[in-house]
Amino acid sequence: MTDAEPLIASLTAAVDARPEDLPLRLHLAGLLLDAGRGGEAIAHLGQALTRDPGHTGAQALMQRALGVPPTGGPAPGGEGTTGGGAPTPTGSPDSPPDPLAAYERELADVVPPRFVRSGDEPEPVTGDADRAYDVETSTVRLADVGGMEAVKERLELAFLGPLRNPELRRMYGKSLRGGLMLYGPPGCGKTFLARAVAGEMGAKFLSLSIVDVLDMWMGNSERNLHELFQAARRNAPCVLFLDEVDALGHKRSKVTSSSMRTVGNQLLAELDGMEGSNEGVFVLAATNTPWDVDAALRRPGRLDRMVLVLPPDAEARRAILEYHLRDRPIAGIDLRKVVAATEDFSGADLAHLCETAAEFAMADSVRRGEVRMIGQGDLDRALKEVRPSTRPWLATARNVAMFANEGGVYDDLVAYLKRRRLL
Missing domain, CATH: 1.10.8.60 (Helicase, Ruva Protein; domain 3)
Structure with a gap:
C-alpha cells in the first residue's frame, strides 16, 4: 500500500457523502491519477464534467487521464475563452477542437451526452411500430379455456358476436367499443381469458400494469397512460388489458396522494374517449378486489359490465x-x-x-x-x-356480499356463495 492510499480512501468516503463538492472530487481524481488508477479517476472526472461541462480543471485532468495533448494557449480565465473572458463561438473556423466531444465518445458508456442532437431524435410512431409497448398477437382461443361457460357467453354478447356480424352490428347500432371488468379470486385465469378474447377476435393484445404507468416525475404518469391508450387505438381492433385495475383506479375517497388522483382522472378520460376515439378498442380489466375500485370506473360507457371469474368447476x-x-x-x-x-x-x-x-x-x-x-x-x-389459495378471498367476498351489495352489484357472487352454502 502506498502512502497515498489512506488519503484516497478518506477522500472517497468524503466524496460519497458530498457528491456535489467538485473541488473535493477533482482533488481525489488527481491523487488517483498519481497512483496509476486512471479508470477510477476518469469515472470521477466524468461525473464532474456532467455537473459542470466548462470546468477547466476537470477538462485538464481528463486530458491527462486520456493522454490527450493540451490544446495550448488558454488564458487564465479558462480554456476556450478570449482575452476578455468571452467564450469562443463553438464551431468557428479559428476555434480549437472541442475536447468534450472526444470525452463524450470515450465515455459514452459511463457519462450521458450533454445534449441530444437533432439527428438522434426518434421518428414518429406510425402503424404497428410501437417501440415502448409490447403489442402482441395472441394465439390463445376461448376453446383453450377450460370451463367458464357463463363468462364466455357474456364475452360473446358484449363484443365477439358484434365483431363477427358487422351487418347486424350496423343494423342494431352496436358499437365496437366497450369495457368489461373481470373479478374473482387470484389465479383463476383472468389474464389467460383476456388473451383468449384477443385471439378469438384476431385482435392485437396490449397489457397494461401499474409499472407501465407510474413515474416519479409529475405529469409523466398521465402521459404514459395516454400513450398506452394511443398505442391500442393505433392497433385497433385491440384488446387493452388493465391488470390489477384497483391499483390505478382505487376509490378516490381513500386516495391521499394528489398524483394518484390525477392518474385516476386520466384513466376516466381515456375510457370516455375524450383523448381519442376508442372504436375498436375493447377494454378488459381484472381485479381481485372490485370493492376497492372507484365507482366512477363502473359507470355506463366505461367498465360498465362485471363478470365473476370463479375457481374452476x-x-x-x-x-x-x-x-x-x-x-x-x-x-x-x-x-x-x-x-x-x-x-x-x-x-x-x-x-x-x-x-x-x-x-x-x-x-x-x-x-x-x-x-x-x-x-x-x-x-x-x-x-x-398444497392448500387452495382462494379460501381467504372467499371469506372476504362473503362479508362484501352480506354487507356491501349496494344496487345488486355482487348478485352473481351472492348466488355462487349460496350455491356453495357459504352464505
Missing part, C-alpha cells in the same frame, strides 16, 4: 390437471379422485399441485437410482401440502 379442473400432466411420465393416476379433492383450487393451485407431485417423484428417483413414474401416491402426498 370439476370439468375445468379435470382439463387443467390433464394439461399440466400431459408431458410428464405418469401411471396409475385416478383423475376423478384428484378432481373431487381439489374443490376451491384455482388454476394456479392445480399447476402447483402437479409440480409438487413431480418433485416428490423426482426426489424418490434420485434416492433409488432409477426413474419411476408419477403415481397417485405422489398426488395424494402433494394434496396434503
Whole structure:
C-alpha cells in the first residue's frame, strides 16, 4: 500500500457523502491519477464534467487521464475563452477542437451526452411500430379455456358476436367499443381469458400494469397512460388489458396522494374517449378486489359490465390437471379422485399441485437410482401440502356480499356463495 492510499480512501468516503463538492472530487481524481488508477479517476472526472461541462480543471485532468495533448494557449480565465473572458463561438473556423466531444465518445458508456442532437431524435410512431409497448398477437382461443361457460357467453354478447356480424352490428347500432371488468379470486385465469378474447377476435393484445404507468416525475404518469391508450387505438381492433385495475383506479375517497388522483382522472378520460376515439378498442380489466375500485370506473360507457371469474368447476379442473400432466411420465393416476379433492383450487393451485407431485417423484428417483413414474401416491402426498389459495378471498367476498351489495352489484357472487352454502 502506498502512502497515498489512506488519503484516497478518506477522500472517497468524503466524496460519497458530498457528491456535489467538485473541488473535493477533482482533488481525489488527481491523487488517483498519481497512483496509476486512471479508470477510477476518469469515472470521477466524468461525473464532474456532467455537473459542470466548462470546468477547466476537470477538462485538464481528463486530458491527462486520456493522454490527450493540451490544446495550448488558454488564458487564465479558462480554456476556450478570449482575452476578455468571452467564450469562443463553438464551431468557428479559428476555434480549437472541442475536447468534450472526444470525452463524450470515450465515455459514452459511463457519462450521458450533454445534449441530444437533432439527428438522434426518434421518428414518429406510425402503424404497428410501437417501440415502448409490447403489442402482441395472441394465439390463445376461448376453446383453450377450460370451463367458464357463463363468462364466455357474456364475452360473446358484449363484443365477439358484434365483431363477427358487422351487418347486424350496423343494423342494431352496436358499437365496437366497450369495457368489461373481470373479478374473482387470484389465479383463476383472468389474464389467460383476456388473451383468449384477443385471439378469438384476431385482435392485437396490449397489457397494461401499474409499472407501465407510474413515474416519479409529475405529469409523466398521465402521459404514459395516454400513450398506452394511443398505442391500442393505433392497433385497433385491440384488446387493452388493465391488470390489477384497483391499483390505478382505487376509490378516490381513500386516495391521499394528489398524483394518484390525477392518474385516476386520466384513466376516466381515456375510457370516455375524450383523448381519442376508442372504436375498436375493447377494454378488459381484472381485479381481485372490485370493492376497492372507484365507482366512477363502473359507470355506463366505461367498465360498465362485471363478470365473476370463479375457481374452476370439476370439468375445468379435470382439463387443467390433464394439461399440466400431459408431458410428464405418469401411471396409475385416478383423475376423478384428484378432481373431487381439489374443490376451491384455482388454476394456479392445480399447476402447483402437479409440480409438487413431480418433485416428490423426482426426489424418490434420485434416492433409488432409477426413474419411476408419477403415481397417485405422489398426488395424494402433494394434496396434503398444497392448500387452495382462494379460501381467504372467499371469506372476504362473503362479508362484501352480506354487507356491501349496494344496487345488486355482487348478485352473481351472492348466488355462487349460496350455491356453495357459504352464505
